[in-house]
Amino acid sequence: MEIDRIITIRALVITALLAAGAAVFYTKAHALAVVIGGVVAVANFRLGAKVLKRIIVPGVNPADGKSAGIVSFLARYAILAAELYVIISLGIEPVAFLAGLSVVVAAVFASVPALRGGEA
Numbered sequence: 055m056e057i058d059r060i061i062t063i064r065a066l067v068i069t070a071l072l073a074a075g076a077a078v079f080y081t082k083a084h085a086l087a088v089v090i091g092g093v094v095a096v097a098n099f100r101l102g103a104k105v106l107k108r109i110i111v112p113g114v115n116p117a118d119g120k121s122a123g124i125v126s127f128l129a130r131y132a133i134l135a136a137e138l139y140v141i142i143s144l145g146i147e148p149v150a151f152l153a154g155l156s157v158v159v160a161a162v163f164a165s166v167p168a169l170r171g172g173e174a
Contacts, residue, residue, distance in 0.1 A: 057165065057168075057169065058099075058100070058103040058107075060165050060168055061099065061158065061161045061162055061165050062096055062099065062100060062161075064160075064161035064164050064165060065092065065095065065096050065099065065157045065158045065160070065161035066092070066096060066157075068092070068157045068160050068161055068164070069088065069089060069091075069092030069093070069096070069154060069157045072088045072092070072153060072154065072157065073085040073086075073088040073089045073092070073154075076088050076150055076153075080150070083146075083147055083150075084147050084150040085150075086146070087146045087147040087148075087150035087151040087153075087154060088150045088151070088153055088154040089154060090141065090146060090151060090154060091150070091151040091152065091153060091154020091155040091156075091157070092154040092155075092157045093154075094134070094137055094154070094155060095154065095155045095156070095157055095158045096157070096158065098130055098134060098158075099158045101126065101130055102126075102130065105126040105127075
């Protein structure tokens with residue numbers, strides 16, 4: 055299995071666990087904020103991985119890949135800024151949302167043994 059799929063699956067599992075914990079120990083609003091943050095983080099990761107694969111594919115002109123990467127980078131962050139504006143204006147729990155945004159980082163750290171073991 056490819057490493058980006060492993061990280062995506064682990065990030066979604068971590069999101070579910072964090073959301074369940076937030077629902078039990080806090081409120082459903084916190085759990086929803088964790089889920090929204092996790093979905094945003096995973097979507098951003100998947101788009102970034104797709105662009106990165108396109109840039110480093112053999113036979114692709116590096117200049118073409120670089121310009122596509124820059125445009126994608128700017129577009130993703132513009133979309134993320136718009137999402138953050140909407141989330142803040144809706145009053146979603148900011149700390150729980152940030153916890154959800156961090157699931158990809160946690161999934162990457164959780165995937166280190168798989169990388170060292172040669173599974174990916």
